[in-house]
Amino acid sequence: MPEGSFEIPVLEDLFSGRQGVIRYAKPTSVDEALALLGEGAWRILAGGTDFYPAQGSKPFRDDVLDINGLAALRGIAETGSHFVIGARTTWTDIIRHPLPPAFDALKQAAREVGSAQIQNVASVAGNLSNASPAADGVPALLVLDAEVELRSVAATRRLPLHDFILGNRRTALLPGEMVTAIRVPKGATTGTSAFVKLGARRYLVISIAMVAARLVVENGIVADAMVAAGSCSVVAKRLVGVEAALRGLPSDDGLADAILSAPMGELSPIADVRGSAEYRIDAVREIVARVVLAAVGRMTGDEVAA
Numbered sequence: 001m002p003e004g005s006f007e008i009p010v011l012e013d014l015f016s017g018r019q020g021v022i023r024y025a026k027p028t029s030v031d032e033a034l035a036l037l038g039e040g041a042w043r044i045l046a047g048g049t050d051f052y053p054a055q056g057s058k059p060f061r062d063d064v065l066d067i068n069g070l071a072a073l074r075g076i077a078e079t080g081s082h083f084v085i086g087a088r089t090t091w092t093d094i095i096r097h098p099l100p101p102a103f104d105a106l107k108q109a110a111r112e113v114g115s116a117q118i119q120n121v122a123s124v125a126g127n128l129s130n131a132s133p134a135a136d137g138v139p140a141l142l143v144l145d146a147e148v149e150l151r152s153v154a155a156t157r158r159l160p161l162h163d164f165i166l167g168n169r170r171t172a173l174l175p176g177e178m179v180t181a182i183r184v185p186k187g188a189t190t191g192t193s194a195f196v197k198l199g200a201r202r203y204l205v206i207s208i209a210m211v212a213a214r215l216v217v218e219n220g221i222v223a224d225a226m227v228a229a230g231s232c233s234v235v236a237k238r239l240v241g242v243e244a245a246l247r248g249l250p251s252d253d254g255l256a257d258a259i260l261s262a263p264m265g266e267l268s269p270i271a272d273v274r275g276s277a278e279y280r281i282d283a284v285r286e287i288v289a290r291v292v293l294a295a296v297g298r299m300t301g302d303e304v305a306a
Contacts, residue, residue, distance in 0.1 A: 026066040030151070030180065033067055037176045038153040044178060046088060047121040049114065050130050073180060083189065084149075085182040087125035091137075092116075094124065103184075105193035105212040105295075106140040112197045113137070115204060125179040131165045131235070138165065138236040139212035140195050143226035145188035149181040150174075158183065165235045191216035191224065194294035196287055200274060207231045208275045209284040213291045217251045227292065229267060232284050237266040242288060251296040256289040264288075 025042075027033040036042060042065035045051050067073065067088065074088040076097045083099070091110035099107070113119050113127065113136050127137040128148065141161055148164040150157050153176065161182075164172050173179070193214035199205030209231050216224040225246035230236035241263035249258055269280035293299040 022060050023063040024066065025064070026069050028069050030070055030072055033065060033070060033178065034151060034153045034176075036065055037178060041175065044129075046123045046126045047090065049118050049122040050126060067178070081186055083184040083186065085124055085184070087179045087181055088123050089125075091119040091122055091124065091127075095119070100189045101192045102144065102189040102214055103193070105143060105195035105214065106137065108195040109136045109140040109197070109210075109212065112195075112207075112210075124182055128161070128165065128182070129171060129173070129179055131167070131169050131171050133168055133234055133236070134207050134210075134231045135236070136197065136207070136210065136230075139210055139228035139230045140193070141182065141184075142228035142236055142238055143193060143212045143214040144184045145226075147183045147185075148179055149183055150177045151180045152176040152178075156180075162235075162238070167234050188214075188226075192295050192297070194291045196291050196294070198283055198287055206274065209269075209280050209287055211284060211287045211291045213288070213295045215246070215251070215292065215295045217296055220251055222246050222249050222251055222255070222296075225292075227288060229264075229284050229288065232267040232269040232280050234268070239264055239266055239288065241265065246292065251298075253293065253298055255292050255296070255298075259285065259289045259292060 025036055027036060041063065043062040045064050045066045046068065070088060073086040075086050076089060076093065077084045091113045094110040095107050110119060113122055124137055127135050138161070146161045147158045148161055150159065150173065159172055166172055191214050193212065195210070195212040197207045197210040199207050207230065209229065211227065211229045214226045215222055225243045227239045227242045228236055229239055242259060245258045245262035246255060249255055264285065267281065267284065269277045271277045290299060
């Protein structure tokens, strides 16, 4: 058994009669982690902010691969073509790292991920891999054209974020793979951005709706627009109709009027305890208008959140 791993006895399962052990491993290198993943199914433990609440009081039945010892997967690096965010990078790391204004939406989303204590340990990759429709980081990464790096013993592959998250709690991860990085192409880091989250209260809440926007303005005209909404469909979506409606317009308050009539056919919100589907549609249109105006400097952060 590799160094840093051990077995935990499992008592007899009274329902199935199963007996055995579960394994816990804390590898110190990415290669060691991938080798273990290649041997069989493991449940990956990163920050643990979703892992333990999901486990609750139930007994452990899965082998646990603790990747918190993989220092190589934490931090933000810059290459000639990309910003590379390691899988174990925390939301506090995102907030503190100097990044271009196009990342402001991601920094604002980072401040909405639970409390400061959660932000200190929760990982960016964990937020994506949980594949919750209300994952705060997804819309801001969608407007940055982010891609997800997946590695196994045999290969490395990269998927656009919109191809990685397949549905509620479903991703494109294959057996033996783990997320090792999120890559943002430098071509997608022009312009300025903003993010807002609507909840039942101001902080520490699951979103009713949330929106990120990145706009590139040249000579007072919107040359390009990227807008994404979360919590309003099974997965967060880019709003292609809104983006098309904004391109070519003056970067003034008239952008809000264009949004009021722009199509949002990508969204299919549900009704739940936080809000009806109809309310979400109305709310997200208002939020899109506010976020777009904030991204071009026509509205302050306090006004957006009001």
